[in-house]
Amino acid sequence: MKDLIFKILTNKQIAKNTYEMVLMGDCTDIKCGQFVNIKLDGFYLRRPISVCCVEGNELTLIYKVVGGGTEAMAKMERDTELLVLTGLGNGYDTGLSGEKPLLIGGGAGVPPMYQLARELTKEGKSVSVILGFNSKDEVFYEEEFKKLGANVIVATADGSYGVKGFVTDAFNMVDYTYFYTCGPEPMLKAVYNNTATSGQFSFEERMGCGFGACMGCSCKTKYGNKRICKDGPVLQKEEIIW
Amino acid sequence: MVSLKTELCGIELDNPLIPASGTFGFGYEFNEIYDINCLGSFSFKGTTLNPRFGNPTPRIAECERGMINSVGLQNPGVDKVISEELPKLKKCFHKPVMANVSGFSIEEYVETVKKLDKEDIIGWFEINISCPNVHGGGMSFGVSPENAGAVTKAVKAVTSKPVIIKLSPNVTDIVAIAKACEENGADGISLINTLLGMKIDLKRRRPVVANKMGGFSGPAIKPVAVRMVYQVYEAVSIPIVGGGGVSTAEDVIEMMLAGASAVEIGAANLVDPMACPKIIEDLPRVMEKYGIKNLKDIIGGAH
Ligand SMILES: Cc1cc2nc3c(=O)[nH]c(=O)nc-3n(C[C@H](O)[C@H](O)[C@H](O)COP(=O)(O)OP(=O)(O)OC[C@H]3O[C@@H](n4cnc5c(N)ncnc54)[C@H](O)[C@@H]3O)c2cc1C
Ligand SMILES: Cc1cc2nc3c(=O)[nH]c(=O)nc-3n(C[C@H](O)[C@H](O)[C@H](O)COP(=O)(O)O)c2cc1C
Ligand code: FES
Numbered sequence: 001m002k003d004l005i006f007k008i009l010t011n012k013q014i015a016k017n018t019y020e021m022v023l024m025g026d027c028t029d030i031k032c033g034q035f036v037n038i039k040l041d042g043f044y045l046r047r048p049i050s051v052c053c054v055e056g057n058e059l060t061l062i063y064k065v066v067g068g069g070t071e072a073m074a075k076m077e078r079d080t081e082l083l084v085l086t087g088l089g090n091g092y093d094t095g096l097s098g099e100k101p102l103l104i105g106g107g108a109g110v111p112p113m114y115q116l117a118r119e120l121t122k123e124g125k126s127v128s129v130i131l132g133f134n135s136k137d138e139v140f141y142e143e144e145f146k147k148l149g150a151n152v153i154v155a156t157a158d159g160s161y162g163v164k165g166f167v168t169d170a171f172n173m174v175d176y177t178y179f180y181t182c183g184p185e186p187m188l189k190a191v192y193n194n195t196a197t198s199g200q201f202s203f204e205e206r207m208g209c210g211f212g213a214c215m216g217c218s219c220k221t222k223y224g225n226k227r228i229c230k231d232g233p234v235l236q237k238e239e240i241i242w
Numbered sequence: 243m244v245s246l247k248t249e250l251c252g253i254e255l256d257n258p259l260i261p262a263s264g265t266f267g268f269g270y271e272f273n274e275i276y277d278i279n280c281l282g283s284f285s286f287k288g289t290t291l292n293p294r295f296g297n298p299t300p301r302i303a304e305c306e307r308g309m310i311n312s313v314g315l316q317n318p319g320v321d322k323v324i325s326e327e328l329p330k331l332k333k334c335f336h337k338p339v340m341a342n343v344s345g346f347s348i349e350e351y352v353e354t355v356k357k358l359d360k361e362d363i364i365g366w367f368e369i370n371i372s373c374p375n376v377h378g379g380g381m382s383f384g385v386s387p388e389n390a391g392a393v394t395k396a397v398k399a400v401t402s403k404p405v406i407i408k409l410s411p412n413v414t415d416i417v418a419i420a421k422a423c424e425e426n427g428a429d430g431i432s433l434i435n436t437l438l439g440m441k442i443d444l445k446r447r448r449p450v451v452a453n454k455m456g457g458f459s460g461p462a463i464k465p466v467a468v469r470m471v472y473q474v475y476e477a478v479s480i481p482i483v484g485g486g487g488v489s490t491a492e493d494v495i496e497m498m499l500a501g502a503s504a505v506e507i508g509a510a511n512l513v514d515p516m517a518c519p520k521i522i523e524d525l526p527r528v529m530e531k532y533g534i535k536n537l538k539d540i541i542g543g544a545h
Contacts, residue, residue, distance in 0.1 A: 218296065
């Protein structure tokens with residue numbers, strides 16, 4: 001864990017209510033599947049956002065505007081400095097993926113799938129990605145995933161783009177050895193109930209600190225109580241209690 | 243050269259800063275980013291006789307200049323605190339630590355304190371009396387002078403370490419409660435704990451935290467805390483640990499002027515894990531600005 005100043009390189013809208021922010025700073029502590037916690041002027045608590053891409057000293061975040069904090073982020077200009085707590089959470093374990101991992105991201109849960117896809121394709125795995133959105137105007141990063149050489153399927157709930165329906169409606173189109181997923185809780189639950197293999201789930205919870213000190217984000221697992229921010233956000237399928 | 247040294251119930255502190263219970267775990271998370279031996283001491287997570295998961299989530303709500311928490315005293319229970327947490331704490335912290343103890347009956351406070359009393363690293367007990375009394379219709383021990391006094395007396399009987407009673411601000415007469423603790427043998431008073439609060443989500447039209455209500459803390463509560471420390475200082479002669487909304491070196495000085503011998507920092511640690519070392523580093527500059535040589539000299543200076 002490190003508390004560091006990052007500088008905004010770019011901050012632009014990439015889909016409906018969705019923004020991509022590229023930050024420059026010391027990324028040595030940042031791992032795939034982890035998150036950062038961002039201090040924003042005028043807001044008491046920090047905002048947790050997943051690591052979408054990390055390359056050299058550039059960190060990419062993708063965030064959806066849902067309230068005051070993310071609204072303020074969307075208005076930030078190039079060169080603005082942000083205080084960012086990095087290296088938070090356990091991250092994904094790529095070692096368990098097998099040869100044909102499936103990555104399932106829904107809405108604001110898509111971003112962490114990108115860094116994971118980069119690492120798995122680099123390891124020579126045959127990666128399939130299912131991205132779920134509400135409608136066509138919310139779709140982002142389809143091309144970026146394709147450029148990595150992944151087999152990409154997009155599903156929209158209203159059928160305005162790609163497969164009509166939820167991510168689970170695309171499961172019969174892929175062959176996989178293991179899965180990784182992040183998205184809204186109803187989606188995670190559907191993934192849990194409709195997958196044949198083992199896998200890893202990334203969870204969200206309201207956080208006080210983001211680094212394990214306050215017990216604000218606890219959940220019960222089959223292996224005891226865990227803090228989403230420190231012992232998670234990634235949990236193994238086998239330990240989850242719904 | 244200025245001196246940050248102070249004293250709490252006969253134990254010298256290098257500086258008055260004490261991270262508050264529930265915002266600092268058992269210390270080792272923070273030791274990842276700074277050497278926590280720079281602190282005066284810290285108060286570890288509220289410990290109960292039995293393990294507790296606490297309240298359902300969401301447990302946290304952001305507010306203007308503060309936050310609400312309804313963690314519900316999640317902790318592994320006193321036996322695991324002794325066998326698992328304290329050994330890890332001792333590896334990184336080498337000063338007397340404050341043991342924060344909670345209970346839901348007088349017997350529970352007594353049993354927990356008895357077990358912890360054998361631990362050398364514990365310098366003080368901080369007894370959190372904001373918890374509901376299961377034998378008292380769920381009313382908190384901290385709201386009546388009789389109950390606050392009874393807990394104090396029972397705990398004092400089973401330990402020779404200093405006993406500091408941590409008061410709830412959710413009362414009509416804080417002075418009466420502080421006096422009852424002093425009369426029953428308390429060695430110190432700590433205040434304030436969180437104020438009962440609520441935050442409603444306009445979209446869902448429901449309270450944000452699952453428990454509906456929770457403890458409000460952060461800079462917004464500081465004026466209430468300063469007022470209560472000031473009032474209690476006038477009424478008792480035992481030392482006071484002052485806290486509530488403290489986030490800067492100026493806040494530390496304000497608390498001490500109100501009457502605090504040591505100062506607790508709570509929510510500030512959560513939003514800025516470096517809050518305490520930053521304050522310690524800043525204190526000499528602010529002391530010089532206000533012409534303070536020894537921090538100890540200003541305790542109660544506003545009276
Ligand atoms: C580990 C983790 C990773 C995340 N990664 C991303 C990401 O990559 N992209 C993205 O768009 N969003 C992500 N989120 C959700 C993001 O944190 C919230 O959308 C954001 O905090 C909302 O802030 P706000 O001020 O706009 O909303 P408000 O509703 O005004 O926020 C009020 C308070 O509630 C908290 N809050 C609100 N929604 C959430 C939520 N879903 N999860 C946790 N806290 C919340 C805020 O942090 C703040 O403290 C992640 C959440 C977690 C816990
Ligand atoms: C997340 C959280 C957990 C807390 N847990 C405890 C606890 O276990 N025992 C206790 O006596 N006080 C607990 N408190 C209260 C703090 O120790 C402190 O008294 C209070 O938050 C006021 O200080 P602050 O405004 O600096 O946060 C908790 C506070 C927070 C924010
Ligand atoms: S948010 Fe504080 S412990 Fe997880």
